[in-house]
Amino acid sequence: MLKQVRIKKVVEENYRIKNFVLDEKIESIPGQFAMLWLPRLNERPMCIVNSDPLTFTVAKIGPFTEAVHRLKEGDPIWYRGPYGHGFEIKGKNVLLVGGGYGVAAMFDLARSATKKGLKPTLIIAAKTKKDIIYEYKLKKAKIKTMVATEDGSAGSESLATNAAEELIKSNTFDCIYSAGPEKMMVALGEIADKYKIPAQFSTERFMKCGGLLLCGHCEINGVLVCKDGPVFDWKTLKNLPDFGRYHRNQAAQKIPI
Numbered sequence: 001m002l003k004q005v006r007i008k009k010v011v012e013e014n015y016r017i018k019n020f021v022l023d024e025k026i027e028s029i030p031g032q033f034a035m036l037w038l039p040r041l042n043e044r045p046m047c048i049v050n051s052d053p054l055t056f057t058v059a060k061i062g063p064f065t066e067a068v069h070r071l072k073e074g075d076p077i078w079y080r081g082p083y084g085h086g087f088e089i090k091g092k093n094v095l096l097v098g099g100g101y102g103v104a105a106m107f108d109l110a111r112s113a114t115k116k117g118l119k120p121t122l123i124i125a126a127k128t129k130k131d132i133i134y135e136y137k138l139k140k141a142k143i144k145t146m147v148a149t150e151d152g153s154a155g156s157e158s159l160a161t162n163a164a165e166e167l168i169k170s171n172t173f174d175c176i177y178s179a180g181p182e183k184m185m186v187a188l189g190e191i192a193d194k195y196k197i198p199a200q201f202s203t204e205r206f207m208k209c210g211g212l213l214l215c216g217h218c219e220i221n222g223v224l225v226c227k228d229g230p231v232f233d234w235k236t237l238k239n240l241p242d243f244g245r246y247h248r249n250q251a252a253q254k255i256p257i
């Protein structure tokens with residue numbers, strides 16, 4: 001059931017990503033998603049990056065997200081949710097790796113982990129300095145953070161996976177969590193296997209019915225991202241041949257990643 005709420009605050013994170021803080025609070029766990037709806041544009045899945053106040057971190061990539069980016073404080077927006085299976089917080093020392101807007105989901109998870117007495121270390125993975133988001137929030141929340149940029153314009157000049165492996169060599173982590181590009185998560189999964197560390201990753205597929213189990217559009221080799229995911233154990237994902245290789249477009253055609 002869609003619910004109409006007002007936008008309380010809009011925060012520009014970088015040239016293509018904004019936070020939308022809504023005048024609403026819900027019960028959810030990190031990694032779950034909601035469907036956002038706008039008149040004439042249908043609806044799209046977005047990760048819940050804070051439940052109180054309900055917040056979404058949206059990257060502008062196409063018609064729906066461009067329309068969301070045009071919204072101002074006080075404007076109405078509609079949502080339904082939460083949906084899906086979120087992260088299971090395990091262990092004591094945990095490594096979190098966020099790429100793109102996935103950093104927002106990792107921040108939410110890091111905050112929950114800290115509240116439960118865990119010690120999270122978060123890697124912000126970005127192409128360049130201008131792609132970094134949430135660094136100021138992590139600093140304020142006193143979460144141990146490392147920045148890795150591909151061109152070295154901020155933090156260390158390295159891929160997230162190299163940065164993660166360096167940290168793993170000198171620390172003991174009980175679990176690895178990630179949200180970001182699928183190829184990055186596949187590479188992280190291989191590192192997790194090498195060091196025998198369990199891992200959980202947040203996945204994305206185009207969603208038509210978004211959690212209503214009517215369309216099957218979000219299927220990856222027999223699992224439904226909207227119901228069984230979006231968060232899966234790496235041991236499940238590594239047995240799905242399409243993970244990291246193909247997604248489906250709006251016409252359900254398989255497209256190489």
Ligand SMILES: Cc1cc2nc3c(=O)[nH]c(=O)nc-3n(C[C@H](O)[C@H](O)[C@H](O)COP(=O)(O)OP(=O)(O)OC[C@H]3O[C@@H](n4cnc5c(N)ncnc54)[C@H](O)[C@@H]3O)c2cc1C
Nearest residue numbers: 033044045046047057058059062063064065204205206230
């Ligand atoms: C569970 C889940 C959580 C998500 N969380 C966030 C979030 O927190 N913030 C955010 O900015 N975005 C998130 N997304 C992605 C977001 O739903 C898409 O960016 C959005 O649907 C794009 O709509 P659009 O009309 O702007 O662009 P479109 O025109 O629909 O898409 C532009 C391009 O992106 C591709 N695309 C669209 N959606 C997906 C997808 N799900 N997977 C792979 N390719 C896709 C299209 O095929 C097209 O090539 C999430 C997706 C899922 C499934």
Ligand code: FES
Nearest residue numbers: 209210215216226
């Ligand atoms: S989006 Fe329709 S079944 Fe998952």
